[in-house]
Amino acid sequence: MSLIWLQVGQCGNQIGQEWWQILSSNVTDADRYPYFSRDGLINSICVDTEPKVIRKLRQQVKRGYFRDGNIIVGQRGRGNNWAYGYQGISSSAEQSLLDRTMEAFRKEVERRDCYSGTVILHSLCGGTGSGLGSRLCEEIREAYPAGYILSVTAAPHETGDSPLQHYNSLLCLAWMQRFCDGILLFQNDEVMKRATSLVEKKTFTASGLQPSVSLTSMNTHIASCLVGLFCPVYSLRTRSSVSVGLEPWELIRCLCPMSTMKFLHTSVVCSRGAASWDKVTSSVVQTIPRANPRGQLHHSLSVLAVARNSQDYPFLLSRDAVLMKLRQAYRCVSWNPSPIHCWTDPQNILDPSCQSHSLTVCANHSSAADLMSGVLSKARAMYDAGAYLHWYRRFGCEDHHFQMSFDTLDSVVEEYRGLGVP
Structure with a gap:
């Protein structure tokens, strides 16, 4: 509690x-x-x-x-x-x-x-x-x-x-x-x-x-x-x-082992029947953002996989292959000694009425920088033009709040873009 x-x-x-x-x-x-x-x-x-x-x-x-x-x-x-x-x-x-x-x-x-x-x-x-x-x-x-x-x-x-x-x-x-x-x-x-x-x-x-x-x-x-x-x-x-x-x-x-990078990307796939864990993993991998608009490949600081199945024994047989596939697809950084984690449970709460299994993958992934870069560029263009600022100043939001926010997100974007650098 x-x-x-x-x-x-x-x-x-x-x-x-x-x-x-x-x-x-x-x-x-x-x-x-x-x-x-x-x-x-x-x-x-x-x-x-x-x-x-x-x-x-x-x-x-x-x-x-x-x-x-x-x-x-x-x-x-x-x-x-x-x-x-x-x-x-x-x-x-x-x-x-x-x-x-x-x-x-x-x-x-x-x-x-x-x-x-x-x-x-x-x-x-x-x-x-x-x-x-x-x-x-x-x-x-x-x-x-x-x-x-x-x-x-x-x-x-x-x-x-x-x-x-x-x-x-x-x-x-x-x-x-x-x-x-x-x-x-x-x-x-x-x-x-x-x-x-x-x-x-x-x-x-x-x-x-x-x-x-x-x-x-x-x-x-x-x-x-x-x-x-x-x-x-x-x-x-x-x-x-x-x-x-x-x-x-x-x-x-x-x-989130590093306080400068804490934005997480999540995917889930739920499958009924006898679909193999390799197929389920492939479905998850297809949802990963591959590269940013400039063509630079995304990387992950760490990855968590949560497997839920009415019988967890089949997953245990496939566990190493699944985690290796996820590690490669999410491009885990080489300098993290334990970049991938796995939890299992013998019940799929997403579909408990029949035999089914689900795989939920959460990653500290550099694709978060794409969103923040877009927000930064558009907010900066509006701020430099003075657009709508009076609506914020009316309620006590001043220039230093905006400048602090620009600086904070700039540093986060820089950290994430440096993930794949050796």
Whole structure:
């Protein structure tokens, strides 16, 4: 009972909805305690500046209940503005969402036998997810410095979700780099591509038109990646076969040994029937970004593979071949003595109704620099032109905040681009 789940903004709560639906329906009673309190309530704080999404969340998650005091909602949005979300509303008409959230967080910490960390779900684009999410990470780090913070972050479409998305992404990424121990980064364009391929496998269209992909399908894919990584695995249970929720913190320990590089790329493949592990591994490998726009090959600092199967013996026979294939495909750096890790569990929670197996691979991968480079170039062009800056200055975001963020992401990009250099 050491984890606290924190869902911030529309995107964070929609991903959380899919996560809790999968988890509450499939996790066994013995493994509930990292995610549910002893009184049966879900270990999550849900925060948004508008009530609509959280209202739907509470209706959709049928086999679990959220604590009333952990539902923190406002009555007006944050205008897709990081500074507005970070600073909040200075009005007596609406009590600070930050204060209410931190009070709920304190009470959740006191319910724990031993608080070890927080998983925060949010986006880079919206004002609440990016701005309030950044502020909460900062406040939690200051109040509970010994606990881990793992961010699950959704990046906007490259073509544009909002005219302010580049500023919001710049500032939020810089805050995540400063205050989080690890960042699971999901790019909407890549998530849509993956969700589309899954829909195509399940749907036949006589017209040959590409089937449409809903936002729910994209959120379900992200939630499936989280389930593959965070659901209890046999490898991390106690001797009495009890899960204490070590998975997020062991993931950080395995994949983020250097504080300058902590952005993680995740892929998952789930297969029914008798498909070989080599075929499943090949499907995962196909999702890896190969090179940046300049043609430079990507590399990985470290890789974690999580294999779930109704019978783990076949995987154990293939384990060495699978890990070698992943090590080569992800181009693990030669100077890391232990670049690849493996967890196994004899149950596939992603598809427990039949014989199936899944492979979830998470890597500290240099493709994160591509996203940050794009954000830097577009945000710089806007900043140099003075575009929209008055919207941020209005809420106390000044030039030094932007300059610090530019410098932070520049250094991260430089670190990742140096991964493959001998």
